Amino acid sequence: MKKSGFSATKKMLRKITPEIEAKFEDANRENAEMIVDLAKVLIPERSGASRAAIRNLPGPDGSQLIDFGPKAKVIEGNRGPRPFVNPALAGTKKKRAVRSRKAIRDAIKAVK
Numbered sequence: 001m002k003k004s005g006f007s008a009t010k011k012m013l014r015k016i017t018p019e020i021e022a023k024f025e026d027a028n029r030e031n032a033e034m035i036v037d038l039a040k041v042l043i044p045e046r047s048g049a050s051r052a053a054i055r056n057l058p059g060p061d062g063s064q065l066i067d068f069g070p071k072a073k074v075i076e077g078n079r080g081p082r083p084f085v086n087p088a089l090a091g092t093k094k095k096r097a098v099r100s101r102k103a104i105r106d107a108i109k110a111v112k
Contacts, residue, residue, distance in 0.1 A: 024103050044084065
């Protein structure tokens with residue numbers, strides 16, 4: 001009897017090693033750094049303090065929290081157009097997706 005896609009995927013996920021998790025963490029970190037770099041270029045306020053406040057913080061589980069700084073709401077407004085956040089996310093969307101797919105593809109190859 002052939003296993004369904006869900007069962008096969010569950011079995012494969014149980015085989016994930018710390019090395020594979022490290023690849024996912026690296027891809028996450030690189031994606032966050034790319035967003036931060038572009039947001040620093042796009043921020044409309046030219047002060048160095050506003051740019052320096054944009055950073056990414058690693059989480060305990062390999063996730064990344066992107067902090068756009070204390071002035072993000074002031075510059076953007078409560079429901080504003082988010083002049084440097086949304087363009088940074090949109091501008092890096094394709095590259096981030098490719099990097100994530102590559103990490104998944106490498107993980108699948110390593111597990112098989």
